[in-house]
Amino acid sequence: MTVPREKPQGDAEVGFHTSGHTGKPTLWLRTHDQLRTEAQMIGDVIIGTVDRVVTFAPAEHLFGRLFGDVLPRLRGIPVQDLHTDPTQAPDLIKTARTLLVCLPSTWAVLQRMIPRLRELPGTVALHGTGPVTPAAARVVSQLRGSGFRAVELFGSTESGGIAYREMSTDPAQARPWRLLPDVRLVTDGPASELQTLHVRSPRLARPANAPTPPPSLRLPDLIRPVDARHFDHVGRSTGLVKVNGRRCDIDAVAADASRVLGTEVACLAMRDPLRGEHYELYYDDLAGTLTDETVWHRLPGALAGRPVPRTLHAVPGIPRTATGKLKLDQLHAATAQRSAVRA
Template structure:
């Protein structure tokens, strides 16, 4: 196949970029097929029906809401188009649900319609799983099995782990078989390292003629085995408050654990000449009896946030990630 023909076959995806300027990524059909086959064999198994809450303009939704149903010739309900439309499945069906954060509460409310299924597998990606996910996994097992996938548009799926009923977000991730973890040979102290991977499924950036040899993800991890790690947070989410390192992913985990009915997001603040680095906590949940004092109490053991901002709702992107620009604009 000529390079021109290969370019014509490429599938285009776009990310917002850290500066707000869109970045464009390109994947070949065989990369899409290989990812569907790999994750399908490892996590999903046989499927008769797909319920897809992930918009297909994003890689996660395209893979499991479009490519998997087409490759396996099974029916798909594109729930992202009308999330509040009730879902129904034939009795005895083996169901795959493709989840982003907002899907879990809808899935929990509509669960009785899925209890006739033979099995339900949920894949979750794109953001931290909400409290409703853990609640449903506790209530609906063993009929429901759920898996988290760590990945990005640039990389495809990197690693996976079961979505644990106990809500323990610190469990280790296992790399997919075709992903190599590039470990820092000098990182012998066991401290956090930035996650670097090699994979045949890396996307091609628009500025390059081919995919890169390796990709630095921006995730900070602690390696727990040759192909396993715990996620500490994002390299950009590590701040120092009065000289103390704070991993904002751990702030989010502690808030989620101690205030399960409150939606909270911790974000790094632009460095201030007077106060230095810091972070803010955005939250919503006063109608459930939560007050600012409860936020502070839940953060015992962490340096105090510079700001605690109450919101009517947490703004999110269409894949469920907190909308950082909208949150910082609320300060």
């Protein structure tokens, strides 16, 4: 456990890498004032008073930097940093109000600690890196009525925090997202119609190849505005998934893997009970020249540090429509048929 001290500011900006819309690493720069403003605002609006922080998120990512480093420094409170071993159970102090900075996989750890969490005078679990997992829903449900609160934070490396809501155990009953005080929606049509998420904020990051931050930012998310300060999130407009907080463009993975493997590849996003989201990779092995072992061996050259797929599937061709869209029913049928033959 450490008590953070103010670090020398050094450079005027701090860099954070993201996969961006193309899947290639992109550097986005934020000022120290932006980091402090965001940590302080979310601390005041969402988190409230806490005595200590337990973080499972690495500080090289914006989420982990804000709440595992900047906020504790502003408040002079101790931090237990578990990002190098995110399956480790945190130290819980019965008298301490605690902020838990969570990855999707964190909830499997917290599920084993429900009796101890119930004893704390107040706990805030901040979830900012993907969909609510079944383990998260179980924790929230079993701790209902105690001093435990779970809050989802919506945002990105480029935008910083955008919106928040109390975590719901039933996705069908989830509340709309509420914008943070300094964020504004840019609506591109009638307020209730489906549109891409387009925001203005003084905390937008600066692309490393640009002299200033953009005046507004359009994200690869589809929303339906409820009113000027609330929206429902419908889904992503691209092939981006977050695997335990790491953003991955699976369309880019498919293109790079096709080149490396010398055959057509498709990737499908999947819900994952531990990591929130994941993806599976399908490769055309109609010629019978590839094996899963060969594909696993060659994949690192295509992934370039991106998360590996959860599962591989060899199929006799990647079925597509005339416009190039995947025929999911035929893809799943081909997978099932191959599995049956192997069995």
